Amino acid sequence: xxxxxxxxxxxxxxxxxxxxxxxxxxxxxMAMTLPLIERGAGNLDLVCVPxxxxxxxxxxxxxxxxxxxxxxxxxxxxxxAPRFNAAVKEGTIKLRDATCPAIHAGLMxxxxxSPFVPMRxxxxxxxxxxxxxxxxxxxxxxxxxxxxxxxxxxxxDVTIFHAPMADRFGNVWIGxxxxxxxxxxxxxxxxxxxxxxxxxxxxNNEMSAAGVLPALYVTAVAHAPKGAWPYGLxxxxxxxxxEILRYAKAARTAEGFADYMAQMEPA
Amino acid sequence: MVEVHPREVLICTIARLLDGxxxxxxxxxxxxxxxxxxxxxxLKEKAGAIGPRxxxxxxxxHNFFTNGSAELxxxxxxxxxxAFFLGGGQIDGFGNVNLVGAGDYPQSxxxxxxxxxxxxxxFVVPRVILFREEHTSRVFVEKVDFVSAPGISEDGVFRxxxxxxLLTGKGLFRFDKSRPGFELESVHPGHDxxxxxxxxxxxxxxxxxxxxxxxxxxxxxxLLRGRVLDELAGTYPEFxxxxxxxxxxRGALVS
Numbered sequence: 001x002x003x004x005x006x007x008x009x010x011x012x013x014x015x016x017x018x019x020x021x022x023x024x025x026x027x028x029x030m031a032m033t034l035p036l037i038e039r040g041a042g043n044l045d046l047v048c049v050p051x052x053x054x055x056x057x058x059x060x061x062x063x064x065x066x067x068x069x070x071x072x073x074x075x076x077x078x079x080x081a082p083r084f085n086a087a088v089k090e091g092t093i094k095l096r097d098a099t100c101p102a103i104h105a106g107l108m109x110x111x112x113x114s115p116f117v118p119m120r121x122x123x124x125x126x127x128x129x130x131x132x133x134x135x136x137x138x139x140x141x142x143x144x145x146x147x148x149x150x151x152x153x154x155x156x157d158v159t160i161f162h163a164p165m166a167d168r169f170g171n172v173w174i175g176x177x178x179x180x181x182x183x184x185x186x187x188x189x190x191x192x193x194x195x196x197x198x199x200x201x202x203x204n205n206e207m208s209a210a211g212v213l214p215a216l217y218v219t220a221v222a223h224a225p226k227g228a229w230p231y232g233l234x235x236x237x238x239x240x241x242x243e244i245l246r247y248a249k250a251a252r253t254a255e256g257f258a259d260y261m262a263q264m265e266p267a
Numbered sequence: 268m269v270e271v272h273p274r275e276v277l278i279c280t281i282a283r284l285l286d287g288x289x290x291x292x293x294x295x296x297x298x299x300x301x302x303x304x305x306x307x308x309x310l311k312e313k314a315g316a317i318g319p320r321x322x323x324x325x326x327x328x329h330n331f332f333t334n335g336s337a338e339l340x341x342x343x344x345x346x347x348x349x350a351f352f353l354g355g356g357q358i359d360g361f362g363n364v365n366l367v368g369a370g371d372y373p374q375s376x377x378x379x380x381x382x383x384x385x386x387x388x389x390f391v392v393p394r395v396i397l398f399r400e401e402h403t404s405r406v407f408v409e410k411v412d413f414v415s416a417p418g419i420s421e422d423g424v425f426r427x428x429x430x431x432x433l434l435t436g437k438g439l440f441r442f443d444k445s446r447p448g449f450e451l452e453s454v455h456p457g458h459d460x461x462x463x464x465x466x467x468x469x470x471x472x473x474x475x476x477x478x479x480x481x482x483x484x485x486x487x488x489x490l491l492r493g494r495v496l497d498e499l500a501g502t503y504p505e506f507x508x509x510x511x512x513x514x515x516x517r518g519a520l521v522s
Contacts, residue, residue, distance in 0.1 A: 025325050026335075050336065050383075071381050071382055071383050072380035072381030072382065074380035074381075080380065084378075085378045089376070089378065095373045099384055099385065100336070100387070104337035119387070120344060120387065120390055121387035124417040124421070125382075125414050125417060126372065126414045127382055127415065128386075130372065130373070146425065178334045178335030178338075179335035180335070
């Protein structure tokens with residue numbers, strides 16, 4: 001693990017990579033969005049764990065995205081994700097529509113080093129019909145029949161998220177947001193921004209150690225106060241709904257989106 | 268006579284539909300289902316019984332999971348969640364739900380957020396209540412354009428859950444798996460069968476003169492307007508304030 005700064009961290013992301021991003025409320029590293037756009041590595045295959053929002057919409061709007069694997073994309077109370085919806089309509093991004101537990105299952109398979117995880121549900125949906133990577137088999141442990149869906153391992157090249165704190169050894173405190181650990185276990189490279197960096201090791205205290213993603217899985221950490229803004233961060237600050245509404249309005253057109261992004265503070 | 272707000276009819280109906288569940292999960296941004304669940308818990312507690320456990324996704328106060336966002340689905344898969352709510356951009360007469368988009372896939376003419384957990388939860392949660400306030404033939408269609416989650420499954424497909432009821436701004440339907448299809452159970456005050464037929468794109472069973480949806484009694488309304496709205500305000504402050512304002516305008520506030 002290296003202590004880094006945002007622009008240096010963005011250099012880990014290269015064109016054509018598969019990038020995992022967390023759900024709105026789990027710790028989105030919005031601080032990394034502009035450095036990623038500035039870096040300009042395109043043709044990204046995004047994996048939303050398990051849904052996407054503002055960051056996904058901005059990366060799509062910036063033209064960096066090739067496919068989006070997700071269970072949903074929206075701006076929550078601020079409505080639909082404008083650049084994502086426009087890209088769907090124009091057919092400029094490829095969709096891999098999923099359902100939340102299927103994305104968790106794919107990460108779980110990768111975490112275990114297994115090729116797939118079987119999952120209930122899904123049979124008879126159009127999600128399954130449009131996914132050529134998901135397979136249906138008959139449960140081999142049942143006497144007969146019992147179809148079940150196999151979800152292949154999801155192995156992202158990069159995972160990017162934001163958390164309240166890390167220590168100077170690269171251990172990151174994720175509390176009970178265990179999906180962040182699942183993403184990290186499954187990924188080759190893990191980039192984390194944090195509100196603060198502690199001197200003392202988080203592993204020295206059993207109470208904090210239980211909520212730690214160990215440095216073993218962390219590639220780089222950067223200090224980024226309010227790094228989830230305008231999203232909130234659990235236990236730290238709440239979502240700036242007014243700002244998200246402002247974005248939603250601005251990004252209705254490609255020009256409005258470009259103007260909005262241009263007036264954001266560079267990292 | 269006590270005046271009842273249309274949303275109070277919905278909240279009280281949801282509380283009745285949830286009667287008997289041990290654990291109900293409510294999606295993010297679903298204040299009416301959450302209010303129904305909180306009302307049921309308050310009614311049970313008032314009667315000296317144990318109310319249902321309520322998980323509200325995205326809420327800090329009502330989140331007792333510690334294993335990330337996968338835990339809700341694992342919990343449902345284990346049979347530990349008895350009831351859940353699903354909306355839908357389109358819902359058809361077989362209980363199929365479309366949360367993805369209208370028109371051809373993938374280049375939908377209108378794209379909605381996506382299927383979320385529906386393609387799993389609809390299979391494993393016994394009492395899924397379909398809830399959509401807007402009751403129009405745009406929402407209630409003959410056949411959905413995309414099946415996010417199917418209402419019924421072929422024999423041999425593992426399924427412990429599925430549609431239980433459909434509640435709209437105009438009426439309450441029950442789902443009959445054997446037909447399969449919806450049957451109109453009751454009509455909310457101010458609406459009638461002809462209006463519901465005109466606003467529903469699929470055929471449904473109904474009596475000649477459907478009943479009116481049961482209205483809450485005074486004690487239930489007092490509980491709803493007091494304790495329940497206060498509890499709801501912790502998670503849905505804007506909704507709670509709006510309800511209180513509208514109730515005050517109608518002169519319906521409890522003194």
